[in-house]
C-alpha cells in the first residue's frame with residue numbers, strides 16, 4: 264500500500280514539475296544540457312547542427328543510445344580533475360562548474376528525458392546537493408554520478424525508482440549517513456558509495472536488500488559493526504576498506520567472492536564460518552585488530568587466490584599439515600604474532616605463490632622475525648608495558664632536569680653544555696622509541712617493497 268502511495272506521489276510531483284508540453288524536443292533538451300554543463304569538449308560534436316546525437320558513433324567518453332526516437336542511454340565522461348583539498352559546498356574556480364551552475368535546474372532538464380534507462384555523468388564537475396526530483400527518471404536502471412562535487416544526503420525518494428539496478432556515487436562529498444531505505448529498492452543489485460564523507464553506522468536493513476550482489480562503501484568514515492548480510496543469497500562483493508568499523512566480524516553470505524575489510528578497527532577472531540565460503544577468491548582483512556588463529560581451512564578454500572591477514576594481532580602456530588589451495592597466489596601474514604614453523608605449503612615461493620611473513624616470531628627467516636617473547640605477550644601487556652615505560656621515562660627526564668637545574672644554579676657558566684646534554688638525552692630517547700615502536704604499516708610497506 265505504502266509503495267503504491269509513493270508511486271502515486273511520485274507521479275503527481277513529476278507531473279507537476281514537467282507538464283506534458285513536450286514542445287521541447289529531445290535534441291533541444293540535449294543542447295540545453297550541453298549549455299548547463301558549460302560546453303565540455305566531449306560534447307563538441309553536438310555543436311554541429313546537422314548531426315543528431317542519436318546517430319553519432321559512441322566513444323569511450325560519450326555515448327548516446329536511442330531506440331527509435333527514444334533516448335535510452337546518456338553517458339558523458341569528463342576530464343579527470345584533481346580534487347581540491349577542501350570543498351565547502353560552493354563552486355571552486357577552474358575546478359567545479361561555475362557559480363551560475365544550478366544542479367537543480369540541470370536535473371530538471373535531465374528528468375524530462377523520461378525514456379532514459381542509463382545515465383552516466385562522471386567527472387563533469389557538477390556541484391551541489393543532489394535534488395530528489397532525479398527520481399522522476401522512472402525508467403532508470405543505471406545511475407552513475409561518480410567523481411563530481413555532490414554533497415549532503417542521498418535523497419530518500421530515490422528508493423521509489425523500482426527499476427534501478429546499479430547506483431554509483433563514488434568520489435563525491437556526500438556527508439550524512441548511509442541511507443537506511445536500501446531494502447525498499449526492489450531491484451537494486453549494485454550500490455557503490457566509495458570515497459565520500461559518509462558517517463554513522465551501516466543500517467541493519469541492508470541485510471534485507473534481497474537481490475543485492477555488491478556493496479562498496481570503502482573510503483568513508485563509517486563506524487560500528489559490519490552488518491549481517493547472511494540472508495543475502497546473491498551477495499558476491501563486499502568492500503568496506505578504509506573506514507572506522509570496530510565490531511567483530513559477522514558470518515558472511517556464502518555466495519561471496521570478494522571480501523575487502525582492510526584498514527578498519529575490527530576486533531575478535533576470524534569466524535570459523537569463513538571456511539564455508541566456497542566461492543571466495545579474495546579476502547583482505549589487513550590492518551585491523553583481529554586476534555586468535557585464522558581457521559586453517561581458509562588457506563584451502565577451493566577458489567581462494569588472495570589472502571591478506573597482515574598487520575593484525577593474530578597469533579598461535581599454523582599446523583605443519585596445513586594445506587593450501589592450488590589457486591592460492593598471494594598470502595600476507597606480515598606483522599602479526601605467529602609462532603612456530605611456517606607450514607610447508609607456505610614456505611618458499613613455490614608455484615608462483617607470493618608469501619609474506621616478516622614481523623612475526625616464525626622460526627623461518629629469523630632475521631626478519633621478532634624474538635619469541637614478543638609474540639607471547641598479549642597486546643594488552645605490551646600496551647601497559649609501554650605505559651610503564653613512558654612513566655619511567657617522564658620521571659627520568661624530570662629527575663635529570665632537576666639535577667641539571669641544580670647544577671645550573673651552581674654554575675651559570677656551563678648553561679650551553681647543559682642544554683646540549685639535555686638535547687642529546689632527548690634525541691637518544693626519541694631514537695629508541697622509533698626503533699622499538701616502528702609502525703606496522705612501515706613494516707608492511709617495507710615488506711611490500713622488498
Ligand SMILES: *[C@@H]1O[C@H](CO)[C@@H](O)[C@H](O)[C@H]1NC(C)=O
Pocket residue numbers: 350351352414415438439
Ligand atoms: C555537508 O557538506 C556541506 C558542504 O560542504 C555542508 O554545508 C554541510 O554542513 C555538511 N553537512 C553535514 C551534516 O556535515
Ligand SMILES: *[C@@H]1O[C@H](CO)[C@@H](O)[C@H](O)[C@H]1NC(C)=O
Pocket residue numbers: 356357
Ligand atoms: C582559471 O583558468 C584560467 C584559464 O586557464 C586562468 O586564466 C585563471 O587564472 C584560472 N583561475 C584560477 C583561480 O586558477
Ligand SMILES: *[C@@H]1O[C@H](CO)[C@@H](O)[C@H](O)[C@H]1NC(C)=O
Pocket residue numbers: 425426449450
Ligand atoms: C526487476 O527486474 C526484473 C528483471 O530484470 C523485472 O522483470 C522487474 O519488472 C523489475 N521490477 C520492477 C519493479 O521494475
Ligand SMILES: *[C@@H]1O[C@H](CO)[C@@H](O)[C@H](O)[C@H]1NC(C)=O
Pocket residue numbers: 470471491492493494
Ligand atoms: C534471516 O532470515 C531469517 C528468516 O527469514 C530471519 O529470522 C533472520 O532474522 C534473518 N537474519 C537477518 C540478519 O536479517
Ligand SMILES: *[C@@H]1O[C@H](CO)[C@@H](O)[C@H](O)[C@H]1NC(C)=O
Pocket residue numbers: 541542543565566
Ligand atoms: C571458482 O572460480 C572459477 C573461475 O574463476 C569459477 O568458474 C568457478 O565456478 C568457481 N568455483 C566456485 C565453487 O565458485
